[in-house]
Amino acid sequence: MSRTRVCIIGATGRLGREILRELNQEDFELVGAIASRNNSNLGMKLEAFGLANSDVRLVSPDSLNEAVKRADVVISTSNPAAEVENLPKVAGVGKRIVVGTTGFTADQYLAIKGAVDGKVPTIISSNFAIAMNFLYKIAELTSSLPPQYQASIVESHHAGKLDSPSGTAYALGEILSRAMGYSTIIHDRHSAGKRKKDELEIFSRRVGGVPGIHEVTIAGPYDMIRIEHIAFTRAAFAQGALLAAKWLSRISSPQIYSMGDVLSHPSN
Ligand SMILES: NC(=O)c1ccc[n+]([C@@H]2O[C@H](COP(=O)([O-])OP(=O)(O)OC[C@H]3O[C@@H](n4cnc5c(N)ncnc54)[C@H](OP(=O)(O)O)[C@@H]3O)[C@@H](O)[C@H]2O)c1
Incomplete structure (x- = not known):
């Protein structure tokens, strides 16, 4: 089976770091990593500051198009305002999305739904465990x-x-x-x-x-x-997020799915 190429938005956060730790190089290839505009390591290779054993460079959302270009799936786990800014751009370039962020207002959720529904296969889940x-x-x-x-x-x-x-x-x-x-x-x-x-x-x-x-x-x-x-550790969420990304990489219908769909149809 071919490796799923992933870009992580929020790669330097608590959950993003855990996803990087759990990312098994046999099944996945990391092709992009995005953090906030304030991050002091922007432009550096992840291996240079100990985030992951990877020569991918950490970039800001201003370089989103470049970071997601080679990705089969974008896993996004940042904050609601960042998702509203970033996800329409990810959908705009036709990339599948796994969204783990929580705490959306009703308006923010509607904005994201409007940007992805019917455009790209997307999983939105408040809990990947x-x-x-x-x-x-x-x-x-x-x-x-x-x-x-x-x-x-x-x-x-x-x-x-x-x-x-x-x-x-x-x-x-x-x-x-x-x-x-x-x-x-x-x-x-x-x-x-x-x-x-x-x-x-x-x-x-x-x-x-x-x-x-x-x-x-x-x-x-x-x-x-x-x-x-x-959840004993954030690995519970990270493993679920990666399972969702693998599942989504095989899906072509541009709907919004849940972790329930992933677990009910594991062979999709
Ligand atoms: N679905 C699940 O199973 C699950 C499980 C756990 C947590 N969560 C949710 O996941 C979200 C993240 O949690 P966390 O604990 O990892 O948060 P966190 O530690 O605060 O990390 C947030 C990440 O988002 C990045 N970020 C901030 N603004 C950004 C922007 N404009 N564009 C791109 N990246 C940006 C941050 O970069 P900097 O490092 O540069 O600030 C950091 O990498 C929360 O909503 C949390 O509730 C979901």
Whole structure:
């Protein structure tokens, strides 16, 4: 099988670095790496400052066209404003895209959707970890519970995380809301008071270096289950992102796909 050529936007970030570490040279070839305009290593080969064993040069988004030119797939994991600036350009030159960034406003998400949908095959996923995508499927089963059962989500992440609640908590919240009929999300019980029927709780903690923990509690009056997904390291997300990139490299229909599609049709 031929190697998938990838360009990484956000290569110097926490997740970007992990993707570079996990990138297996037999299956992938790194052909481009992009960081912010402020990065002090712009123009240098990645091997020269210890980012990866590669002679690819780190460039700013101003050199995006050149950096993505040889790529089969662009993996982008930066921040919402950067995605709104960069992804229309990537789609404009016809490159497949894997988007890992979270925390988009509704307008930012619509801008990205408008730029890629129907133009290039794209995967957008707030969580690339395989077991988390299994938890999404379990969450769908709550639609069969009787009405006295309720759900709550608690998520914990490192203190440097920009968005809160996490994109994953929102994704889980959407599934639970569809399945259990919630129409409001409560982030803080202290100010919201007693729980109402239409409310779903999503609480966040920002502490230390935690890569990501999501806990879903489903409780009735007399029993409950609690399911917790723990990412031991960012390798969980990096491996999933690379699996998504490999899958997408074989796709030609220019739609938006999810990690669920990747895992449901592994042989595509
Ligand atoms: N989908 C998932 O499974 C998953 C898992 C973990 C995290 N995430 C999400 O992924 C995103 C990145 O997380 P992180 O922890 O890696 O963040 P981070 O450490 O802050 O890294 C951000 C990266 O984006 C780069 N960047 C900033 N502005 C840019 C621009 N205009 N153009 C191109 N690159 C730019 C930064 O470059 P500099 O180094 O030069 O600043 C850096 O490489 C977040 O939204 C996070 O929530 C998703």
